[in-house]
Amino acid sequence: xxxxxxxxxxxxxxxxxxxxxxxxxxxxxxxxxxxxxxxxxxxxxxxxxxxxxxxxxxxxxxxxxxxxxxxxxxxxxxxxxxxxxxxxxxxxxxxxxxxxxxxxxxxxxxxxxxxxxxxxxxxxxxxxxxxxxxxxxxxxxxxxxxxxxxxxxxxxxxxxxxxxxxxxxxxxxxxxxxxxxxxxxxxxxxxxxxxxxxxxxxxxxxxxxxxxxxxxxxxxxxxxxxxxxxxxxxxxxxxxxxxxxxxxxxxxxxxxxxxxxxxxxxxxxxxxxxxxxxxxxxx
Amino acid sequence: xxxxxxxxxxxxxxxxxxxxxxxxxxxxxxxxxxxxxxxxxxxxxxxxxxxxxxxxxxxxxxxxxxxxxxxxxxxxxxxxxxxxxxxxxxxxxxxxxxxxxx
Numbered sequence: 001x002x003x004x005x006x007x008x009x010x011x012x013x014x015x016x017x018x019x020x021x022x023x024x025x026x027x028x029x030x031x032x033x034x035x036x037x038x039x040x041x042x043x044x045x046x047x048x049x050x051x052x053x054x055x056x057x058x059x060x061x062x063x064x065x066x067x068x069x070x071x072x073x074x075x076x077x078x079x080x081x082x083x084x085x086x087x088x089x090x091x092x093x094x095x096x097x098x099x100x101x102x103x104x105x106x107x108x109x110x111x112x113x114x115x116x117x118x119x120x121x122x123x124x125x126x127x128x129x130x131x132x133x134x135x136x137x138x139x140x141x142x143x144x145x146x147x148x149x150x151x152x153x154x155x156x157x158x159x160x161x162x163x164x165x166x167x168x169x170x171x172x173x174x175x176x177x178x179x180x181x182x183x184x185x186x187x188x189x190x191x192x193x194x195x196x197x198x199x200x201x202x203x204x205x206x207x208x209x210x211x212x213x214x215x216x217x218x219x220x221x222x223x224x225x226x227x228x229x230x231x232x233x234x235x236x237x238x239x240x241x242x243x244x245x246x247x248x249x250x251x252x253x254x255x256x257x258x259x260x261x262x263x264x265x266x267x268x269x270x271x272x273x274x275x276x277x278x279x280x281x282x283x
Numbered sequence: 284x285x286x287x288x289x290x291x292x293x294x295x296x297x298x299x300x301x302x303x304x305x306x307x308x309x310x311x312x313x314x315x316x317x318x319x320x321x322x323x324x325x326x327x328x329x330x331x332x333x334x335x336x337x338x339x340x341x342x343x344x345x346x347x348x349x350x351x352x353x354x355x356x357x358x359x360x361x362x363x364x365x366x367x368x369x370x371x372x373x374x375x376x377x378x379x380x381x382x383x384x385x
Contacts, residue, residue, distance in 0.1 A: 142325050150325035179321040182312045189325035192303045192318075192332070199299035200292070206355075207288045217289045223297060225327040254299075254358050 001113065001166040003173065007032065007086040009104055011042025011073070014117060015089035017145035020046045023070040025174040030083065032074040039073050046071055049146050077107035084109075085170055087139055089117040092242070097121065098129050105130055113166055115139040119190060119239070120246045123156035123183050133158035137167050140187055141176075143235065152181045152188055185250035190243050193231075194255055198244065200228045201260040211278050233277035237261045238270045297335075298351060298359060301344070304332040305362045308382070315382045337381035341365060341374045 004027075008019040011033035022029040023046070031046075033039040050064040059067075072079065080086070086108060090100050097116060105114060114136045116126050127133040138154030151171045155164045164180065171178035181188045204214060215227020224231070232240050240261055247255040264270075264277060271277035304318050313321065319331020336344045345366065351359035368374070368381060375381035 148325065150321055152321065152325070177320065177324045179313060179317045179325075181317075181321075182310070184307075184310065184312050188307055188313055188318065188321050192300055192307065192322060193326050195303035196296050196300040199295050203292045203295045207292055209288060209292060213289075214292060217292060218296065221293050222329060223293060225329065228296070 001084065001111070001162075001169075003027065003084040003113075003166075003170050005029070005083050006170075007080060007083045009033075009086060009088045009100055010090035011035075011039045012089065012091070013042075013045060014141065014143060014145060015087075016042035016045040017049075017143075018087055018089060018117065018141055019071055020049050020146050021141075021176065022174050023067050026067075026070070027174065028070045028072070030072050030074050030079055032077070034075065036075060039075060043071065043073050077104075080104075080107040081109065083112055085113045085115065085166075087115045087117055092118060092120055094121055094125060097126050101126065101136075102129050105132070111135075113137070113163055113170075115167065117141055120186070120243050122185070123154050124158070127156045127158055134160040135163050137163050138183070138187075139167055139171065140181075142189070143239075149177045150189065151176045151178050153178045154181050154183050154187060156183055186243060186247045191247060191251075194240070194244050194247055197228050197232060197240070198255050198257055201258050204260075205258070229278040232261070233271040233279055233281075236271045236273055237265055237277050240271075241265060294347060294351065295355070297332075298344075298348060301332045301336055302348075302359070302362065305364055305382075308333070309362065309364060319383070333382035337375035337383055337385070339375070340377060341369050341381050345369050 006022050006027055007030040008015045009032050011031050019029045019031040031042055033042060047068060050068050053059050054061050054064045086104055088097060088101055090096055116138050117140060118126060118138060119140055123138040127136045130136055137159045140152035140154060142148035142150055153164060153167045153171060168178045200214060211229040215229050218224050218227045244255050244257050269276040272281045275281050307313060307318055308315055315333050319334050322328045322331050345361050348359050348361040372378055373380040376385050379385050
């Protein structure tokens with residue numbers, strides 16, 4: 001199915017980033033939030049991304065304005081009657097997502113595809129309550145979506161093949177890299193990455209190494225672009241903790257972070273976004 | 284930092300990632316090719332974990348996992364799929380076939 005118009009529900013950083021990616025591909029996109037302040041911040045975030053593209057010489061001011069004009073903010077479902085594909089990006093609470101999706105489904109054409117951008121909740125559970133779960137799937141963008149190329153395309157139990165194919169085509173159309181992933185806790189990338197992170201935390205303790213030493217060794221080895229501690233800070237320690245708890249509950253203690261992150265979160269250190277995590281960040 | 288500890292740390296990270304990737308492969312979460320694409324594009328790894336193992340040689344990987352298992356426990360136990368590949372002579376890039384085909 002060809003997508004002529006898209007929508008993103010939830011104007012937090014992730015929702016705004018996804019809307020920006022869609023607009024950059026030339027597709028009109030509605031960005032909706034229930035909170036006027038959040039919607040304004042989301043739209044401002046998108047503007048900022050385009051301003052930086054212009055400043056870096058990646059597009060002209062005129063091109064940036066044309067792309068930005070493709071994004072329309074909404075506080076209600078006005079204009080959703082001809083949306084072909086909508087992506088839900090509200091906070092990671094199951095009941096909230098289900099309620100938003102039921103409302104969303106009622107405002108879209110019957111043929112529309114609905115996606116969730118969850119990184120931890122089961123797609124099949126989120127789908128419960130939808131009239132047409134066959135047209136529902138997971139499109140898992142990575143943070144920050146304006147930079148990260150991968151999108152995991154995840155079918156739930158009820159998702160039909162055509163919807164998966166349409167999801168893959170849509171992701172290609174917005175110039176991202178789709179990978180088909182069978183539904184499982186943590187999906188693919190976070191699951192594999194968190195297995196590595198948990199092992200690094202165990203090795204830190206067993207081998208008596210410090211985070212800066214480990215990060216320097218990993219970066220120097222060429223094994224990963226940045227050390228695991230810097231990566232966890234960039235991802236957000238609260239997010240890493242949430243994902244790892246989902247993984248540990250599903251697969252067992254190889255995903256146990258040994259309380260390494262919980263203590264920092266208790267001190268308010270949630271990584272780069274909060275100014276401190278394993279490292280301290282200024283400005 | 285002692286060089287030996289550094290090597291041990293890198294291998295524990297490398298092989299924890301590889302083993303989870305193999306579990307995903309075994310469970311049919313994604314194909315070998317797509318798992319590697321995902322880890323490169325989604326996690327920024329310069330090389331996919333399965334291709335990296337093929338490059339190192341799966342016989343070498345198998346031997347190192349056996350050492351890690353003895354030292355750190357059964358979470359490093361070599362997966363059946365890896366043992367079968369080595370037994371079948373599919374030891375990676377040099378053999379033309381491993382987790383991926385060359």
